[in-house]
Amino acid sequence: MKTIFKRPESLTLTPMHYCPGCTHGIIHRLVAEVLDELDLRERTVGIASVGCSVLSYNYFNCDMQEASHGRAPAVATGIKRARPDLIVFTYQGDGDLASIGMAEIVHAANRGEKFTVVFVNNTVYGMTGGQMAPTTMPGQVTTTTPRGRDVDDIGYPVRMCEILASLRTPGFIERVAANTPQHIIRAKRAIKKAFQYQVEGRCFSFVECLSTCPTNWGLSPYKATQWLEENMVPYYPLKNFKTPEESEEGGKNAD
Amino acid sequence: MARQTQVTIDKNRCKGCELCVHACPKHVLAMSKEINDKGYFYSEVVNPDDCIGCCFCAITCPDVAIEVAVGDNKDRGE
Amino acid sequence: MAKVLMKGNEAIGEAGIRAGGLCYFCYPITPQSEVAEYLSRRMPDVGGSFLQAESEVAVSNMLYGAAGAGVRAWTTSSSPGISLMMEGLSYIAAAELPAVLINIVRCGPGLGGILPSQCDYFQAVKGGGHGDYRCMVLAPSSVQEAVDLIPLAFDRADRYRNPVIVIGDGMIGQMMEPVEFKEHKFPPLPPKDWATTGCKGRKRNVVNSLYLDPIEEEKLNMKLVAKYEQMKREEVRYEEYNTDKPYQALLVAYGTTARICKTAIQQLVLEGITVALLRPITLFPFPEKKIQELARQAEWLMSVEMSTGQMVEDVRLAVGHDRPVYFFGRTGGVVPTPEEIRDAVKKHLTGKGV
Numbered sequence: 001m002k003t004i005f006k007r008p009e010s011l012t013l014t015p016m017h018y019c020p021g022c023t024h025g026i027i028h029r030l031v032a033e034v035l036d037e038l039d040l041r042e043r044t045v046g047i048a049s050v051g052c053s054v055l056s057y058n059y060f061n062c063d064m065q066e067a068s069h070g071r072a073p074a075v076a077t078g079i080k081r082a083r084p085d086l087i088v089f090t091y092q093g094d095g096d097l098a099s100i101g102m103a104e105i106v107h108a109a110n111r112g113e114k115f116t117v118v119f120v121n122n123t124v125y126g127m128t129g130g131q132m133a134p135t136t137m138p139g140q141v142t143t144t145t146p147r148g149r150d151v152d153d154i155g156y157p158v159r160m161c162e163i164l165a166s167l168r169t170p171g172f173i174e175r176v177a178a179n180t181p182q183h184i185i186r187a188k189r190a191i192k193k194a195f196q197y198q199v200e201g202r203c204f205s206f207v208e209c210l211s212t213c214p215t216n217w218g219l220s221p222y223k224a225t226q227w228l229e230e231n232m233v234p235y236y237p238l239k240n241f242k243t244p245e246e247s248e249e250g251g252k253n254a255d
Numbered sequence: 256m257a258r259q260t261q262v263t264i265d266k267n268r269c270k271g272c273e274l275c276v277h278a279c280p281k282h283v284l285a286m287s288k289e290i291n292d293k294g295y296f297y298s299e300v301v302n303p304d305d306c307i308g309c310c311f312c313a314i315t316c317p318d319v320a321i322e323v324a325v326g327d328n329k330d331r332g333e
Numbered sequence: 334m335a336k337v338l339m340k341g342n343e344a345i346g347e348a349g350i351r352a353g354g355l356c357y358f359c360y361p362i363t364p365q366s367e368v369a370e371y372l373s374r375r376m377p378d379v380g381g382s383f384l385q386a387e388s389e390v391a392v393s394n395m396l397y398g399a400a401g402a403g404v405r406a407w408t409t410s411s412s413p414g415i416s417l418m419m420e421g422l423s424y425i426a427a428a429e430l431p432a433v434l435i436n437i438v439r440c441g442p443g444l445g446g447i448l449p450s451q452c453d454y455f456q457a458v459k460g461g462g463h464g465d466y467r468c469m470v471l472a473p474s475s476v477q478e479a480v481d482l483i484p485l486a487f488d489r490a491d492r493y494r495n496p497v498i499v500i501g502d503g504m505i506g507q508m509m510e511p512v513e514f515k516e517h518k519f520p521p522l523p524p525k526d527w528a529t530t531g532c533k534g535r536k537r538n539v540v541n542s543l544y545l546d547p548i549e550e551e552k553l554n555m556k557l558v559a560k561y562e563q564m565k566r567e568e569v570r571y572e573e574y575n576t577d578k579p580y581q582a583l584l585v586a587y588g589t590t591a592r593i594c595k596t597a598i599q600q601l602v603l604e605g606i607t608v609a610l611l612r613p614i615t616l617f618p619f620p621e622k623k624i625q626e627l628a629r630q631a632e633w634l635m636s637v638e639m640s641t642g643q644m645v646e647d648v649r650l651a652v653g654h655d656r657p658v659y660f661f662g663r664t665g666g667v668v669p670t671p672e673e674i675r676d677a678v679k680k681h682l683t684g685k686g687v
Binding site: 041042043044045047048054055057061062063064065066067068071074075076077078079081082083086103104106107111 | 358382386387388390391392393394395396397398400403420529531532533534539540541542543
């Protein structure tokens with residue numbers, strides 16, 4: 001018998017603290033599988049952000065740093081500029097990246113910092129109990145939008161891939177999802193490409209991964225994967241926004 | 256003869272989220288009536304012979320609780 | 334090496350490079366932007382990395398990352414910018430990372446002005462950010478001393494694995510003075526085997542300040558306290574002036590203000606009034622014992638600052654009830670004149686204390 005699926009070496013044995021059915025754990029595994037497959041574990045430094053994944057430094061089996069809320073891209077910049085030989089990635093949620101850390105992510109992307117960002121979008125602040133996030137859907141109820149997100153009052157959800165894609169410099173931007181096996185397989189492909197571009201020292205790479213939050217959405221894990229498909233995917237289209245090849249050939253993104 | 260497959264679930268890592276049960280195209284898995292050390296009804300293999308080794312269960316498990324092995328006669332690349 | 338006439342800010346930039354500070358992050362802010370401008374020219378020549386960040390908040394976190402990856406990282410800024418770095422500083426101290434922050438202080442609070450001040454004393458000396466931590470704080474009173482203290486700052490940051498602040502009022506940055514870059518030798522430092530350099534051939538390293546377990550957090554707090562106690566025992570630096578003969582009063586002042594006090598003291602000597610000065614060079618650890626010792630020979634003390642009175646509190650803490658401790662200061666960017674200080678002293682001598 002040949003084992004064809006097991007825990008990647010780049011994931012520690014520590015059981016994860018995430019709620020049952022939360023797809024953070026899947027995304028962690030995809031990153032770890034990519035680190036294994038590209039043989040990067042021993043020269044990678046991951047940056048854990050503040051949010052549900054605040055303890056991810058216990059799960060990624062490589063050197064890690066814990067950033068303060070929203071600042072992971074700045075910490076990553078510091079590491080990459082200090083030691084360009086290292087592979088650096090940040091693992092951030094929507095509150096961390098799109099709210100308090102918006103300036104940091106936009107400027108890291110615009111400088112074209114050669115590290116990889118794994119951005120998990122589950123439309124809420126999970127760790128603190130389900131408050132509204134920049135990515136909360138119109139009408140979505142959270143603990144700080146008890147009557148549902150009123151777009152007339154606080155605007156529409158933020159689409160990070162589209163924002164970063166409007167910048168000239170960042171080379172690889174793709175949005176994927178982790179709610180179905182098919183999406184998960186495609187998500188891994190994107191994460192792998194992102195890290196490959198970094199290995200080649202080519203460009204800033206950004207993968208936004210739609211993710212579920214059963215606890216704070218008040219849904220069972222499976223229903224949450226369906227809610228994501230029916231509500232988030234239409235608003236956050238799953239596609240590639242930029243690749244360095246296109247930008248270099250004066251493709252659709254070069255301007 | 257469907258090729259030989261083996262799905263191993265680490266019952267104490269399972270949090271009973273049932274995603275693997277829904278993901279399996281061949282209804283190989285079901286939730287146990289017993290609870291694990293954390294008090295969750297864990298997922299277990301109930302129809303091993305129907306398993307085609309697609310790994311969907313393991314792919315969709317958020318807690319890396321599932322390992323899949325297949326027989327040597329025909330490898331299915333993941 | 335010959336003396337060179339340099340602007341303080343540029344001398345600071347050069348000193349940082351020579352001290353091995355080859356990873357510098359910054360954000361423009363008067364009155365110290367010239368450090369960044371200078372380093373943007375110099376860093377490429379020495380193979381260092383220079384980056385102007387999107388904000389000082391980002392700067393402090395870039396420092397955290399670079400320091401955590403085991404390199405000598407530093408920044409320079411001024412009061413409002415340093416305020417934005419306070420959160421990062423707390424994380425740097427908690428994660429026991431070496432970093433050097435240079436604050437060329439401008440008057441405040443708020444947007445304030447761009448003229449010199451010493452109104453950031455509390456921020457620098459009492460930690461500044463959240464949590465029980467301190468930074469070693471070095472206060473040069475000249476461009477030459479700034480250039481001499483910077484290598485020390487880098488060494489001590491590495492040695493204690495703790496942030497070190499070099500604090501100068503605006504003049505230290507803006508003044509031009511002759512300066513010489515001397516060789517500074519330090520004992521060897523242990524390897525940075527805690528840094529995140531890729532876990533090849535070793536267990537993985539984690540740079541972190543999250544402690545959900547109170548016992549572990551307290552252990553970390555005690556570990557930091559032990560560092561500060563060691564600093565208090567081994568790192569106190571000061572300059573005494575005119576203490577070799579009996580004196581009626583003791584002034585306590587640091588930075589540029591101390592130089593002005595020396596002129597005032599010389600003027601008082603001509604009037605037959607002998608006053609001495611104790612100039613702290615380390616604001617943390619504060620030279621408490623020295624002040625207590627010198628206070629015994631004085632009728633009273635006076636803290637002279639370009640602020641509304643901050644160091645005066647630490648002087649009072651050091652002296653206790655033994656002696657009255659007065660205060661004289663100008664703020665808002667106003668630099669006190671020797672005559673003003675002289676008159677303030679005389680007022681106390683004749684009992685008509687301010």
